[in-house]
Every structure is written in C-alpha cells, then in structure tokens.
Amino acid sequence: MQTQHTFLPFLPALTLLALLGPVVGGLYGTLLPAFGHLPAAGLSGPSLDPFRGLLAWPGFLPSVRLSMVTGIGAAFLSLSVVALILAGWSGTRAFRWVERLLSPLLSVPHAAAAFGLAFLIAPSGWVVRLFSPWLTGWERPPDVLILQDPLGLSLIAGLVVKEVPFLLLMSISAMGQVGGAKQLAVAQSLGYGRVAGWLAVVFPAIYVRIRLPVLVVLAWSMSVVDVAVILGPSTPSTLSVQIVRWMSDPDLTFRLQAAAAALVQLGLVIVALLVWTAAEWSLVQLSKRYFHMGRRHARDRVLRGVGAGLAGTVSLALILGLLGLVLWSFAGFWSFPDLLPQQFTLRSWQRHSAGSFDALTETALIAGCVVTLGIVLTLGCLEAEERHNLRLTSKGMWLLYLPLLVPQTAFIPGLQTLLLNFGLETGRGAVILAHLVFVLPYLRLSLQDPWMQWDRRQAVSSAALGASPRRIFWRVRLPMLLAPILTAIAVGVAVSVGQYLPTLLIGGGRVETLTTEAVALASGGDRRAIGVFGLLQTAAALLPFAIALVVPAVIWRNRKGLRHG
Amino acid sequence: MADQSKLGLRLEGLEICHGDRRLVALNHEIAPGEVLTLMGPSGVGKSTLLSAVIGTLSPEFRLLGEIFLNGQIITNLPPHQRNVGILFQETLLFPHMSVGANLAFGLASGGTRAERRERVNLALAKVGLEGFADRDPATLSGGQRARVALMRTLLAKPQALLLDEPFSGLDAALRTKIRKLVFEQARAQNLPVLMVTHDGEDAAAAGGEVITLGG
Numbered sequence: 001m002q003t004q005h006t007f008l009p010f011l012p013a014l015t016l017l018a019l020l021g022p023v024v025g026g027l028y029g030t031l032l033p034a035f036g037h038l039p040a041a042g043l044s045g046p047s048l049d050p051f052r053g054l055l056a057w058p059g060f061l062p063s064v065r066l067s068m069v070t071g072i073g074a075a076f077l078s079l080s081v082v083a084l085i086l087a088g089w090s091g092t093r094a095f096r097w098v099e100r101l102l103s104p105l106l107s108v109p110h111a112a113a114a115f116g117l118a119f120l121i122a123p124s125g126w127v128v129r130l131f132s133p134w135l136t137g138w139e140r141p142p143d144v145l146i147l148q149d150p151l152g153l154s155l156i157a158g159l160v161v162k163e164v165p166f167l168l169l170m171s172i173s174a175m176g177q178v179g180g181a182k183q184l185a186v187a188q189s190l191g192y193g194r195v196a197g198w199l200a201v202v203f204p205a206i207y208v209r210i211r212l213p214v215l216v217v218l219a220w221s222m223s224v225v226d227v228a229v230i231l232g233p234s235t236p237s238t239l240s241v242q243i244v245r246w247m248s249d250p251d252l253t254f255r256l257q258a259a260a261a262a263l264v265q266l267g268l269v270i271v272a273l274l275v276w277t278a279a280e281w282s283l284v285q286l287s288k289r290y291f292h293m294g295r296r297h298a299r300d301r302v303l304r305g306v307g308a309g310l311a312g313t314v315s316l317a318l319i320l321g322l323l324g325l326v327l328w329s330f331a332g333f334w335s336f337p338d339l340l341p342q343q344f345t346l347r348s349w350q351r352h353s354a355g356s357f358d359a360l361t362e363t364a365l366i367a368g369c370v371v372t373l374g375i376v377l378t379l380g381c382l383e384a385e386e387r388h389n390l391r392l393t394s395k396g397m398w399l400l401y402l403p404l405l406v407p408q409t410a411f412i413p414g415l416q417t418l419l420l421n422f423g424l425e426t427g428r429g430a431v432i433l434a435h436l437v438f439v440l441p442y443l444r445l446s447l448q449d450p451w452m453q454w455d456r457r458q459a460v461s462s463a464a465l466g467a468s469p470r471r472i473f474w475r476v477r478l479p480m481l482l483a484p485i486l487t488a489i490a491v492g493v494a495v496s497v498g499q500y501l502p503t504l505l506i507g508g509g510r511v512e513t514l515t516t517e518a519v520a521l522a523s524g525g526d527r528r529a530i531g532v533f534g535l536l537q538t539a540a541a542l543l544p545f546a547i548a549l550v551v552p553a554v555i556w557r558n559r560k561g562l563r564h565g
Numbered sequence: 566m567a568d569q570s571k572l573g574l575r576l577e578g579l580e581i582c583h584g585d586r587r588l589v590a591l592n593h594e595i596a597p598g599e600v601l602t603l604m605g606p607s608g609v610g611k612s613t614l615l616s617a618v619i620g621t622l623s624p625e626f627r628l629l630g631e632i633f634l635n636g637q638i639i640t641n642l643p644p645h646q647r648n649v650g651i652l653f654q655e656t657l658l659f660p661h662m663s664v665g666a667n668l669a670f671g672l673a674s675g676g677t678r679a680e681r682r683e684r685v686n687l688a689l690a691k692v693g694l695e696g697f698a699d700r701d702p703a704t705l706s707g708g709q710r711a712r713v714a715l716m717r718t719l720l721a722k723p724q725a726l727l728l729d730e731p732f733s734g735l736d737a738a739l740r741t742k743i744r745k746l747v748f749e750q751a752r753a754q755n756l757p758v759l760m761v762t763h764d765g766e767d768a769a770a771a772g773g774e775v776i777t778l779g780g
Contacts, residue, residue, distance in 0.1 A: 093624040182657060185621045188644035189651045190671050190721040197645065200670065204661040292666065292681060294674040298645055 009388065011380035015440065016399070018377065022437045023403050026411025027266075029418030033259035040420050041252035050260035057257070059236030064268065067238045070152040071222025072272055074159035079214055081160065082167040085311045086206075087198035088304035090172075091181050098311055099172065105318050106165040107490070107541045109498035111518050112534040114158045114230040116321020119328065119527065121154060122147050124336055126324060132337035141336050148233045155232040157317075159221045164314045167210065167217060173449070174209035175202065195304060196297035200287070212397065216404040218276055219269045223407030226500035226515070230522045239265050240409040247413050247505060258413055266410040273405075322538060329531030348528035355517070356536055363513040363540055366428065366503075367496040370435040371443075371489050378443040378488070382451050383473055392448070400444055403437045408501045416505045426508030434502035439492045446491045450484035480562065483552040490544035497541045514540060571636035573597050574618075574725045574757040578630035581613055581622070588626070589614050589778060595725075595757035600748065600773035603761045609779030611761040615727050618759065619651050620644035634725055650723030652731040652747070656714035658702035664689070664713055665698030671717035688716045692746065708739045715747055719754065726751050728760040732767055744770050 032038070036045030054060060089095045108116075120126050124141035132138040147154050175181070180202040187197030207214075223240045232238050237245075239261055246258035327341060328334075329348050334341035349356075385391065392400070415434065419426055454477060462472045478485070500515050507516075518533035556562040573596040581589045588610035595601045603611050616622050618632055621644055632640045639647045658667050668685040676684070682698070689697050692712040702710060711731065718726070731747065732740045748771065751758045760771055768775045 091621075091623070096624075179655075179657075181621075182653065182655075183659065185616070185619060185644065186651065186653070186657050187670075188621065189619050189647070189649055189723070190718070191645050191648070191673070193645050194643070201659050204659075288662075288666065291662075292669045292678065294669060294672050294681070296645065296674060 008380060008384045011377060011384050012390070015377040015381050018373075018433070018436050019403060019440050020399065022415055022434060023406055023411050025418055026413075026415035027406070028414065029416070029421070030259045030262045030266075030411060030414030033256045033414075033417055034263045036256060038252065038256060038417070038421075040417075041255070043253070043256070050256035053257045054260045054264065059242065063236040063239045063242055064264070066152050066233065066236065067222050067240065067265070067268060068272065070155050070159070070228075070232070070238065071218060072275070073152075074156045074163065074221040075214065075218040075276075077156065078160050078163035078167055078217060081164050081307075081310045081314065082171055083199065083203055084195070084303065084307035085164075085168065086171055086175070087195040087203070088300070088307035089311070090175065090184075090198070094308070098168070098315070101315055102165050102169050102172075104542060104545060105315065106169060107494040107545055108318060108322065109494070109515060109537050109541050110162055110224070111226045111230065111498070111500065111515055112325065112538045113162050113318055113321060114227045115518070115522075115530050115534045116323075116325055117154070117158050117161060117317055118147050118230060119324035120317060120321055121157070126320065126339070129337045129339055138337065147231060150233045150235075152232055152238075155228055155238075158227050158231040159224070161314055161317050161321075162227070163217050163221065165318075167213065170210045170213045171206050174206045177209065178202070178205040180206065191296045191298065193297045193300040195300040195307075196295075200291050204284075212401045215273060215276065216401060218272055219405050219407055222269055222272055223265055223409050225409065226519045229519055239268070240407065243409045243413060244501065244504070247416070248509070255413070255417060259417070262410045262413050265407050269405075269407050269410070322535075325531045325534040325538070327531070328527045329535055331528060331531075348532050352529055352532045356514070356532055359512050359514045359517045359533070360536055360540065362428075362511060363497055363515070363537075366432055366435060366511075366513065367493045367540070369432045370439050370496045371492040373432070374436055374439045374443045374492050375485070375489055377440065378447055379478075379485070381444070382447065387469060400441050404441055412501050412505050416508070419506070426506055426510070428507070428511055431503055431507045431511050434506040435496045435499050438499060438502070439495050442495050443488050443492050446488035447481075447484060450481055454481060482555065483548070483562070486548035486551055487545075490548040493544040494541040497537060571633070573599070573635070574759060575633040576618075576630070577633060579614075579617070579632065580629040581610060581617055582627040582629070583625065591776070592630075593774075593776070595759060595773075597755040597757050598752045600751070600758040600760055600771040602768040602771050602773060602775045603759070603778055604763070604765075604768060604775060605778035607763070611778060612729055615651065615729050615759070615761055618647075618725075618727060619649050620647055648722070648724040649727060650718040650721060650725070651727040651729060652711075652714055652718055654730045654733045656710040658705075658710055658713060658717070660703060662702070663698065664694075664700045664702055664705070667702060667713060668698075668717050668720055671720040673720070673722050684720075688720055689713075692716055707735050708743055711735065711743045712746065715743075715750065719750060723756065726756045726758045728758065728762075730762050730764075731760075733763065740766075741770070748772075 032045070034050055036043060036047030036049050085098070089098070118125070123144055123146055128136070128138065128141065136142070183201045183205070184194070184198055187201045188194065192200065225240050225244055228238045228241045232241060236242065243258045243261045243265065246254040246261070330344045330346070331341035332343035332345040332347070412434070416426060419430060424430070458476055458480070459472050462476050467475070498515060500519055503511055503513050503516050514533055514537040518530065518537055521530045521533060552562070573594060575594045576591050579589070579591045580587055591614065593601060603614065605611055613622070613626060617628050620642060622628055628640070631638055634648065639649070659670065662670060665682070665685050668688055669681055672681060672684060685698060686695070689695060692715070694709060694712060697709070702713065705713065728747070732744050735743055744767065760767065762768060
C-alpha cells in the first residue's frame with residue numbers, strides 16, 4: 001500500500017466540512033438568539049420578542065421593500081445587459097476587446113468599484129463637473145440626493161456594474177460549451193436578426209449553464225453589505241445593513257433583533273429565488289408561443305446599439321471610477337467644477353502610510369493563508385475524485401454554490417454569536433476559516449474546467465513509463481496546469497481581499513484589512529483617504545492576476561504547447 | 566426581375582486570407598438546381614468558405630471578391646438578409662425546442678397559429694415523419710434529425726443551399742437515402758447548391774462539377 005496517500009481520501013470530506021460547517025453552524029447560531037436565547041446576554045428563550053421588536057421597528061417594511069427591489073432589480077438588469085451584449089456582439093471584433101477587459105474588471109473589489117462609481121455620479125463628481133457650469137449653470141455642487149438616494153437607484157447601478165462582468169464571463173465560457181456560434185449562424189441563415197436569433201436559440205442553452213451563478217447574483221444583490229453601505233440609502237437602509245448595525249451595537253439585546261432580521265433576510269432570499277424561478281417558467285412558455293410565429297426581427301440595429309452603449313457604460317463606470325480613486329488619492333486642492341485638481345501631492349499617501357501598511361499586511365496575510373489552505377483542499381479533492389472515480393454531480397454543484405446562495409448576513413452574525421457562546425476567539429484565525437467558505441467555491445469553479453480538459457492519455461502514458469500516481473500528479477499534471485492554477489489562486493486572493501462582512505464580524509472588529517478600513521471611511525467622506533485605501537484594495541486584488549499572467553509566460557517561454565491555457 | 570442569365574450563386578474572384586496567407590481562391594458560378602462540390606483535406610478552408618457565403622466569417626479572416634445571389638451582391642449583407650440556407654453535419658436542431666417548434670422557427674412568418682402548425686405537419690409528412698411535431702429532437706435517430714434539419718432550412722425559403730459535410734455522420738445505407746432526398750428537394754426548388762465534403766461518393770451522387778482545394 002502507498003502509505004503516503006492515506007490522507008487523500010479524507011480531503012473531500014474535510015473540504016465539505018470547511019465549506020458547509022460554518023454555514024450550518026452560523027444558521028444554528030442565528031436561530032437560537034432569533035427566538036430569544038442568548039446566554040452571553042443572560043437571556044434564555046424561547047420567545048418571540050426578537051421578532052416583535054423587529055416588526056415594531058418603523059423601518060422594517062421599507063427596508064424589506066428596498067432589499068427586494070434593489071436585489072431583484074439589479075439581478076434582472078445585469079442579466080438583461082449581459083444578454084443584450086452577447087446577442088448583439090458575441091464573436092465580433094469589438095467583442096474581443098470586451099473579453100480582454102473582462103478579467104481585470106471582474107477582480108476590482110466591490111467596495112473599490114462602489115467608491116469609484118460614487119466619485120463619478122456624486123453631485124460633486126466627474127459627471128456633474130464635466131457639464132458645469134457651462135451647461136448646468138452650477139458654480140457649486142448641486143444639492144440633490146444622487147448617492148444613497150431613497151429608491152436605491154445608485155445602489156442598483158453599483159450592483160449592476162459589478163455583476164455584468166461576472167455574468168458575462170460565465171456566459172462566454174458557457175457559450176463555448178454549447179457551440180453557440182454555430183447555432184446562431186443557423187438562426188441567422190434562417191433569416192433571423194442577430195439579437196432575436198441569439199435570444200431564441202443560444203440564450204436558453206446558455207441560461208441552463210449559468211443559472212446557478214445568476215441565482216448567486218440574485219441572492220448577493222439582495223443581501224450585500226459593503227456596496228449598500230457606500231451607495232445605498234441610510235434611512236432606512238437595506239435589511240442587511242441594518243443587521244450589521246444592530247450586531248455592532250454595544251447593547252447585546254440588539255443581537256436578538258439582528259438574528260430575527262437575519263432569518264427574515266434568509267426568507268426574503270428564498271422568496272426571491274422562488275419568484276425568479278416562476279418568472280423563468282412563464283418566460284419559457286411565452287417565448288415558445290412567440291417564436292412559433294416565426295417573426296424575424298431583421299432590423300435590430302437600435303437594440304445592438306443599446307447593447308454596445310450599455311457595455312461601454314459599464315466598462316467606463318469601472319475604469320473612470322478607478323481613475324477617480326487615483327486622482328483623489330494624489331489630489332491637493334481640488335475645487336468645483338474643475339475637472340482636475342489644482343496640484344498633485346503625495347500628502348494623502350504619506351498621512352496614511354502607517355495605517356495602510358498595517359492593513360495591507362493583514363490583508364495579504366489572511367489572503368495568503370486562505371488561498372494556501374483552499375488550493376491544497378481543492379487540488380486534493382480533484383485528485384482524490386480522479387483516483388477514486390468520483391464525479392461532481394449537479395447535486396454536488398448545489399452544495400458548492402450553497403455558501404454563495406445563503407445570504408452572508410443570514411449566517412455570519414450567527415457564526416459570531418456561536419463563537420462567543422462557546423467562548424472561542426474571534427480574530428484572525430477565525431476570519432481565515434470564514435473567508436475559506438467563500439474562496440473554496442471560486443477555486444473549484446476556476447479549476448474545474450482546466451482540470452477536466454487535461455488530456456488523460458498523458459497520465460496513461462506516464463503510468464506506462466512506471467510513474468506512480470503521486471509522481472504523475474506532481475511532475476506531469478501540476479506543471480502542465482500551472483497557468484490555470486495560478487489564475488485560480490489569483491481569483492481566490494481577489495475574493496478574500498474583497499470580503500467585508502466576515503472580516504468585520506468574525507474578526508470581532510479587531511481584524512483591520514484594506515476592505516474594512518475602506519468601508520469604514522465611507523461615512524466620513526474623506527475622499528483622499530478613500531482613494532488611498534480603495535486603490536490599495538484594488539492593487540491587492542489585481543497584482544495576483546498580473547503574476548498569474550507573467551509567471552507561466554516566463555517559466556514556459558520555450559514551451560509553445562503550454563502557452564494557451 | 567433579375568435577368569435569367571444572372572440566376573444562381575456566383576463567386577466572383579473570391580479569396581479568403583488569414584494574415585498574409587491565402588486560404589482559398591475561387592471563381593465560379595452555380596446555376597439554379599446545380600451542385601458544386603468542394604473537396605480537399607481538412608484545414609484547407611472549405612468550411613471557412615461556406616461561412617463567408619452565409620456571412621459569419623470570423624473577423625480574423627479577410628474576404629476579397631464578390632458573392633452574387635440571383636444577380637444581387639450579398640458580400641457585405643448581414644447573414645439574416647442573404648437568403649442562404651445551410652445544413653451542417655451536426656444537424657444543430659435547437660435542443661430546447663420540440664421538432665415542430667424547430668420547423669415553425671424556420672417557417673417564414675405569416676399565417677395564424679393553426680395554419681402554421683398545419684404547414685409544419687405537412688412538411689414533416691413530406692419526409693415521412695408524420696406525428697413527430699411534439700417529439701424531443703434528442704430522441705430522433707440520425708436520419709430523422711437530418712430530415713428535420715433539411716425541412717427547417719427549406720421552410721425559410723432560401724435562394725441557395727450550402728451543405729457542410731451534411732452526410733458524414735450517417736451510416737452507408739442511410740447516407741445514400743438522405744443524400745438523394747436532399748438533392749431531390751434542392752432540385753425541386755431550383756436551388757443552387759454548394760457542398761463541402763470529404764467523400765468521393767457524395768461528389769459523384771451530386772452529379773455536378775467537383776473542385777479540389779489545396780492538396
């Protein structure tokens with residue numbers, strides 16, 4: 001027997017535990033205080049008081065409505081934009097540009113993207129400056145509520161800007177799998193316009209493959225905290241933001257109300273998922289009846305133009321937003337309505353050098369540990385499944401997506417309560433395990449396809465040369481998969497860097513990363529400081545992607561066969 | 566009306582280049598009801614030529630020359646305005662639609678819901694597939710799928726038909742039958758046909774001119 005492999009069969013179980021343990025534990029930890037049981041505060045249940053308190057809070061219904069509308073609205077808009085872009089432009093020369101921009105844009109952390117957008121659309125932001133005073137007549141920033149508007153429109157915009165690149169990337173990979181280009185050619189040769197043909201023929205096949213990511217986007221939009229703190233309204237805020245506020249209240253009894261709200265949040269997401277599924281079903285029925293009539297919609301120039309416009313707007317919002325962060329971080333005096341600061345200075349960077357260095361170190365330390373653990377577990381799982389002939393079924397896929405479907409605000413507060421109840425430390429170690437829950441799915445999703453596409457005959461011929469499975473793994477498969485593994489690591493780092501809620505709550509407020517620091521600055525409105533932290537946050541997420549591009553290109557510079565992956 | 570002598574599919578000084586490399590050059594005219602067969606090893610650009618004619622040439626290729634269909638230049642028209650039908654080896658029936666819905670999708674618009682259903686059923690009956698309208702395309706045999714794909718293409722009333730190795734997936738006996746059906750239908754509708762194939766028998770059965778590319 002090969003004793004060195006005996007740990008391998010345990011890895012899938014261990015991974016499952018790391019993935020689902022905190023979710024289940026956290027939900028349990030939410031359930032108890034929601035029904036009045038919180039020994040740490042000297043309370044024992046069961047009682048319905050937390051729910052009574054929640055319902056008595058005057059902001060309850062408005063915040064529920066806000067969460068539903070912004071969440072479903074953002075998910076629906078994002079999916080529509082993605083469909084329109086692909087329907088009008090997939091496979092064209094212009095689209096290649098979009099594809100190239102996609103991965104870096106995707107890795108921009110939520111908070112940085114939200115701040116960037118805020119700097120663009122605020123009353124004193126670039127958009128207003130561009131048209132002032134020559135068009136608007138404004139000599140000073142207008143007194144209108146654009147950011148944090150009560151309808152949540154700027155929040156929806158911020159969510160859409162982040163979700164479009166994600167769904168686009170997922171759809172492009174799905175399109176390759178279903179042979180979408182050829183199907184579209186058939187529909188076009190039958191006389192259908194690009195947009196109508198794509199929607200009728202390619203979209204249904206793609207949607208089946210991106211359905212889980214779409215549902216993740218839906219759940220995420222409804223319950224996200226950092227973006228909602230930056231762009232969402234505050235009186236009332238979304239339910240998730242309110243949960244976090246109650247969780248940080250020094251009065252421990254507010255945790256009961258927070259737990260009750262967390263259960264309501266979970267319920268809202270479940271309701272939204274059901275509503276979404278019903279809408280899917282009706283749309284299928286409607287489209288069946290519609291396409292039976294054979295209308296060709298040959299003139300779709302306007303729709304294609306709209307698609308191009310939306311793609312441009314989303315990428316510009318992200319790119320100009322980041323540029324805004326850069327300018328503010330180096331800005332000296334910058335008066336309205338000047339497009340650029342009067343002078344550039346390093347003062348903001350110097351002022352925040354100590355604080356930002358500590359936060360950067362903490363961020364890197366946590367991301368490093370999380371991704372190391374995560375990649376060992378993920379590769380271990382893939383290899384174990386390979387050797388024991390296991391396959392990730394569609395049920396397994398749901399398990400993988402579960403931590404992304406259950407709203408963070410539904411189980412992270414409970415996880416904190418649970419840790420407190422057991423007298424366990426909140427802090428860096430716990431934060432690392434909490435991040436792992438969200439990093440593991442993305443590691444697996446990034447590695448799944450490259451791992452499966454690897455030519456198994458390489459293993460067969462290596463084995464025929466007398467190589468052990470262990471030797472094949474280390475000497476053949478890993479080196480050949482270097483590029484996708486580094487990309488997965490970069491994705492994992494970006495996910496860890498962007499985590500706000502788990503860092504804040506599981507860190508007990510004592511773990512200060514670039515993200516928690518940046519979001520904490522939101523209420524103060526110090527744009528220069530936000531610029532510094534937002535940029536560092538973006539850099540921390542982007543740098544690993546650059547490394548993932550450069551390292552394989554250098555190591556395999558004389559190996560043409562390994563340059564495409 | 567177009568001049569009788571101009572009817573058919575004409576490829577005038579057609580060249581497809583990839584960078585500096587010329588992949589295909591062709592100067593040919595296919596009269597209505599006739600078949601032009603292109604043969605040659607794979608990778609020689611046969612399918613690329615077909616994608617140029619239907620208008621889905623990938624942007625990394627460059628196209629020179631003109632394509633005329635019934636006297637009209639279609640070289641720069643978007644694919645859906647060309648009236649050129651195509652059949653692929655992988656029949657590419659849309660998997661989320663029933664057989665009938667696939668045909669209704671091809672059928673030119675117009676008519677009531679019931680009339681359209683009737684015409685779909687007629688088309689199915691024409692190729693011996695009565696009562697197949699509600700079937701899932703995935704449950705059909707290769708020959709049945711080929712017949713449905715053919716009818717879907719013809720219901721859209723194309724003015725030319727392209728065949729991209731459409732018989733390669735079929736076994737020998739079926740192949741002869743389907744081939745005969747396709748050519749009969751194309752001739753009946755007086756369509757110029759451009760076929761790409763590996764198989765000498767296909768070329769022989771087509772009865773038209775054969776051009777060998779590359780090699």
